[in-house]
Amino acid sequence: MATPAAAGAPGAPAPPRSRKSVTGTRRTVAALFLLPALVLLGALVVYPIGYSVVRSFYDQSGDGFAGVDNYKALFTDEGIRTALKNNVIWVVFAPTVATALGLVFAVLTERVRWGTAFKLVVFMPMAISMLAAGIIFRLVYDQDPDKGVANAVWVGVHDTFAESSAFPKAHPGRDSPLRPQDGGFITKAPVRTGVPVALPLVGVAPDQMPGSAEKAVQARPGQGEITGTAWQDFTRGKGVGTLGAPDPSELGYAGMRIEAVKDGEVVASTKAADDGTFTLPAKADGAQLRLPASNFKEAYNGLDWLGPSLVTPAIIGSYIWMWAGFAMVLIAAGLAGIPRELLEAARVDGANEWQVFRRVTVPLLAPVLAVVAVTLMINVLKVFDLVFIIAPGSSQDDANVLALELYRKGFSEDQPGIASAIAVFLLLLVIPVMWFNVRRLRREVRR
Amino acid sequence: MRSTSNTIRTRRTVKAAATLLAGALALSLTACGSDDDKSGGSESSTGGKESGDTLTLPKLDGTTLEVAAVWTGTEQANFKKVLAEFEKRTGAKITFVPAQDPIINFLGSKIAGGSPPDVAMLPQPGAIKQAADKGWAKPLGAEAQAELAKNYSQGWQDIGKVGDKQYGVYYKAANKSLIWYNAKVFENAGASDPATWKDLLTTAQTVYDSGVTPFSIGGADGWTLTDWFENVYLSQAGPEKYDQLAQHKIKWTDPSVKEALTTLAQVWGKKDWVAGGASGALQTEFPASVTQTFTGGEQPKAAMVYEGDFVQVNIADTKSKVGTDAKVFPFPKVGDTAPVVSGGDAAVILKDSKGAQALATFLASPDAAEIQAKLGGYLSPNKNVDVSVYPNEVQQTIAKALIAAGDDFRFDMSDQAPQAFGGTPGKGEWKDLQDFLKNPTDVAGIQAKLESDAAAAYGN
Numbered sequence: 001m002a003t004p005a006a007a008g009a010p011g012a013p014a015p016p017r018s019r020k021s022v023t024g025t026r027r028t029v030a031a032l033f034l035l036p037a038l039v040l041l042g043a044l045v046v047y048p049i050g051y052s053v054v055r056s057f058y059d060q061s062g063d064g065f066a067g068v069d070n071y072k073a074l075f076t077d078e079g080i081r082t083a084l085k086n087n088v089i090w091v092v093f094a095p096t097v098a099t100a101l102g103l104v105f106a107v108l109t110e111r112v113r114w115g116t117a118f119k120l121v122v123f124m125p126m127a128i129s130m131l132a133a134g135i136i137f138r139l140v141y142d143q144d145p146d147k148g149v150a151n152a153v154w155v156g157v158h159d160t161f162a163e164s165s166a167f168p169k170a171h172p173g174r175d176s177p178l179r180p181q182d183g184g185f186i187t188k189a190p191v192r193t194g195v196p197v198a199l200p201l202v203g204v205a206p207d208q209m210p211g212s213a214e215k216a217v218q219a220r221p222g223q224g225e226i227t228g229t230a231w232q233d234f235t236r237g238k239g240v241g242t243l244g245a246p247d248p249s250e251l252g253y254a255g256m257r258i259e260a261v262k263d264g265e266v267v268a269s270t271k272a273a274d275d276g277t278f279t280l281p282a283k284a285d286g287a288q289l290r291l292p293a294s295n296f297k298e299a300y301n302g303l304d305w306l307g308p309s310l311v312t313p314a315i316i317g318s319y320i321w322m323w324a325g326f327a328m329v330l331i332a333a334g335l336a337g338i339p340r341e342l343l344e345a346a347r348v349d350g351a352n353e354w355q356v357f358r359r360v361t362v363p364l365l366a367p368v369l370a371v372v373a374v375t376l377m378i379n380v381l382k383v384f385d386l387v388f389i390i391a392p393g394s395s396q397d398d399a400n401v402l403a404l405e406l407y408r409k410g411f412s413e414d415q416p417g418i419a420s421a422i423a424v425f426l427l428l429l430v431i432p433v434m435w436f437n438v439r440r441l442r443r444e445v446r447r
Numbered sequence: 448m449r450s451t452s453n454t455i456r457t458r459r460t461v462k463a464a465a466t467l468l469a470g471a472l473a474l475s476l477t478a479c480g481s482d483d484d485k486s487g488g489s490e491s492s493t494g495g496k497e498s499g500d501t502l503t504l505p506k507l508d509g510t511t512l513e514v515a516a517v518w519t520g521t522e523q524a525n526f527k528k529v530l531a532e533f534e535k536r537t538g539a540k541i542t543f544v545p546a547q548d549p550i551i552n553f554l555g556s557k558i559a560g561g562s563p564p565d566v567a568m569l570p571q572p573g574a575i576k577q578a579a580d581k582g583w584a585k586p587l588g589a590e591a592q593a594e595l596a597k598n599y600s601q602g603w604q605d606i607g608k609v610g611d612k613q614y615g616v617y618y619k620a621a622n623k624s625l626i627w628y629n630a631k632v633f634e635n636a637g638a639s640d641p642a643t644w645k646d647l648l649t650t651a652q653t654v655y656d657s658g659v660t661p662f663s664i665g666g667a668d669g670w671t672l673t674d675w676f677e678n679v680y681l682s683q684a685g686p687e688k689y690d691q692l693a694q695h696k697i698k699w700t701d702p703s704v705k706e707a708l709t710t711l712a713q714v715w716g717k718k719d720w721v722a723g724g725a726s727g728a729l730q731t732e733f734p735a736s737v738t739q740t741f742t743g744g745e746q747p748k749a750a751m752v753y754e755g756d757f758v759q760v761n762i763a764d765t766k767s768k769v770g771t772d773a774k775v776f777p778f779p780k781v782g783d784t785a786p787v788v789s790g791g792d793a794a795v796i797l798k799d800s801k802g803a804q805a806l807a808t809f810l811a812s813p814d815a816a817e818i819q820a821k822l823g824g825y826l827s828p829n830k831n832v833d834v835s836v837y838p839n840e841v842q843q844t845i846a847k848a849l850i851a852a853g854d855d856f857r858f859d860m861s862d863q864a865p866q867a868f869g870g871t872p873g874k875g876e877w878k879d880l881q882d883f884l885k886n887p888t889d890v891a892g893i894q895a896k897l898e899s900d901a902a903a904a905y906g907n
Contacts, residue, residue: 205658
């Protein structure tokens with residue numbers, strides 16, 4: 001793939017072939033023409049770098065020389081250490097995953113008819129600014145499954161396998177005959193035949209009741225069986241009304257499971273009717289009635305994508321969404337340059353497609369893959385916008401990266417010295433990678 | 448970029464105006480100014496207020512001023528209308544410079560670059576002190592001070608002072624001791640406005656029993672949490688301790704802090720009392736914490752949201768109406784008296800000039816405040832502002848409460864603390880209280896964390 005690399009390269013290595021230039025221009029004239037560029041470069045690039053280096057040796061106010069104190073802070077400050085750790089995670093995972101995905105896309109799109117269209121789609125996120133992508137992914141990762149698509153999918157999959165219950169927030173009101181037990185509720189006293197049992201709970205709004213729920217009625221005393229009512233003991237606008245007895249507009253807990261428990265064993269169980277009434281056989285006499293925890297299972301709320309533990313992988317995911325297309329396009333260009341005969345020869349020799357890919361395509365592409373990975377690495381080292389926007393304030397600390405810490409130290413904590421030290425440190429980190437890249441470009445130009 | 452070059456150009460113009468060469472330029476500017484003045488005169492007369500009556504402002508034709516503030520959106524647009532009135536009355540030209548939080552650091556870089564704005568709106572007393580100590584802020588002149596003394600209670604004057612010099616005019620105030628609630632939910636639950644912390648817990652329980660989560664907390668923004676704490680602490684531990692803690696004269700490991708955090712945990716730590724649970728709340732930004740309380744018909748995500756008067760700006764984004772759908776009660780008293788925690792933005796002069804002094808005088812006058820008060824979403828600490836100009840009853844009540852508190856209010860504690868402790872996302876008090884929201888049982892652990900962060904930030 002030498003194309004994008006070569007395009008930028010010709011000016012970079014000054015070929016020292018002869019003393020006089022080809023056109024015979026004098027050095028002074030050449031210098032004169034170079035001057036504007038040099039002045040601009042000096043003022044916009046060299047001077048700021050130099051000043052940052054100097055500033056990093058001064059204290060907070062910029063008046064006193066601080067020696068290497070700022071650099072010491074780099075490795076002792078807890079926030080910066082997290083940032084450093086996260087940067088390592090970023091540099092290791094983001095470029096490798098993006099390059100791998102790019103490679104897969106490039107190789108596969110070469111074989112499908114609508115390859116170009118597919119490439120276009122994968123490349124499209126590159127056209128979006130980091131800021132916009134950040135805002136998009138802030139929404140994607142929203143905790144609320146009604147807003148965040150990531151959690152919507154996750155909850156959808158989860159709920160296909162484990163259903164939630166109808167009364168997640170129901171709980172005993174005041175002076176209740178029930179007490180909590182293992183996530184459910186159990187009557188404090190044993191129940192007797194012929195005495196209607198009241199199982200009042202509160203906390204379920206009328207709109208959230210199952211559609212079949214009807215007005216709760218007081219159960220009639222049953223002969224030789226246990227009867228009772230489980231209902232929402234709360235009248236809209238009036239509070240509990242008559243405590244422990246159904247008021248006219250209160251609804252029954254349709255479908256609530258009720259178990260009779262004797263010495264920890266379930267002796268009988270039933271479900272409440274639409275008006276909340278239920279009947280249990282005589283053998284439940286003297287048992288305690290339990291509303292098991294299955295009635296109150298909380299609706300599954302999905303993963304905490306932007307919580308402390310998942311926030312960095314989540315943001316890396318959004319980065320890959322953006323940059324896999326970039327990797328794919330470069331790799332596809334490289335792929336086009338591979339001599340077909342080699343692939344054909346391998347196939348003729350009896351290699352299967354996987355072997356061709358693994359033993360021929362990838363080794364031939366290795367230089368391109370390296371360039372892509374290294375370019376992404378440089379890009380990842382300075383990642384800022386995505387982290388700044390996606391991570392909510394509460395987990396910004398956990399998602400911290402060096403560039404963000406630089407900003408926070410410099411502009412919100414008023415520590416320009418330490419911020420400059422971080423900048424210099426970042427520069428040092430980038431230099432070897434850049435050196436590697438430049439050297440490679442040079443070699444390619446020579447070839 | 449363009450605005451910067453523009454301002455540079457205009458500043459040059461001002462300097463050049465003294466010279467003969469630029470005389471023509473100055474003339475043309477004056478012409479523009481008087482033009483503006485004429486239209487201004489007609490409008491202020493329709494407003495029914497004679498500018499000369501309450502306030503005399505000098506003629507400032509040809510002067511240009513820059514005002515920096517962090518306000519955005521509607522707030523900025525409304526403030527610009529106030530500035531426009533000043534332009535009309537004096538003929539000066541004002542450029543609004545949008546700043547970023549924390550504004551003091553923004554100003555620092557502006558000053559380092561040699562072009563500070565003439566006037567800046569500083570939100571914290573700490574920032575005013577910092578600006579005065581560094582020699583950035585210039586004291587108010589006699590006229591501005593006279594206007595201030597006429598319109599402001601002693602307490603509001605004093606927080607704009609550094610040493611015995613008056614630097615700040617608190618143009619805008621915030622009443623941060625309010626709990627907003629969804630009226631429909633309260634009606635459905637049969638709940639009533641609580642006056643004490645105990646009542647608040649009962650009310651919350653009633654709401655919860657009715658099937659709605661009681662509280663919405665915007666925990667992704669740390670400052671909402673520090674405001675919660677401040678209200679509880681001010682009411683429970685009293686103003687004296689509040690001041691001491693604000694200045695870090697008592698440690699955060701003090702028993703009074705423990706008591707306040709334990710009290711706070713009665714709300715924060717109760718299962719199902721906070722919308723989305725602790726982890727959900729920690730990802731809810733302040734605007735969302737308001738909108739989720741006032742959307743969703745009879746089943747909003749929460750019934751109550753605590754924050755200052757500026758909540759109504761966010762309520763305006765929903766279909767709910769302040770006063771009918773969205774109501775408010777003062778933060779209930781935890782101790783003997785109900786807390787009044789306030790915030791505010793003070794105008795501070797950075798480049799002393801006749802124009803800057805006149806603007807400070809203008810901002811201290813009821814004339815300026817009433818313009819913005821009429822537009823809503825704004826509260827003035829100016830006691831001579833006619834309460835009836837606020838657009839609705841709720842705002843009038845809030846304004847009355849603020850003025851009635853006189854000097855008994857306390858300024859937001861985290862705003863008084865050093866930036867690194869009280870004002871940085873993911874750091875210091877913000878972060879520690881977020882951790883506390885996540886784990887409200889660990890009172891002692893949070894206290895220790897708060898104390899070590901505070902010690903580092905205050906440097907003692």
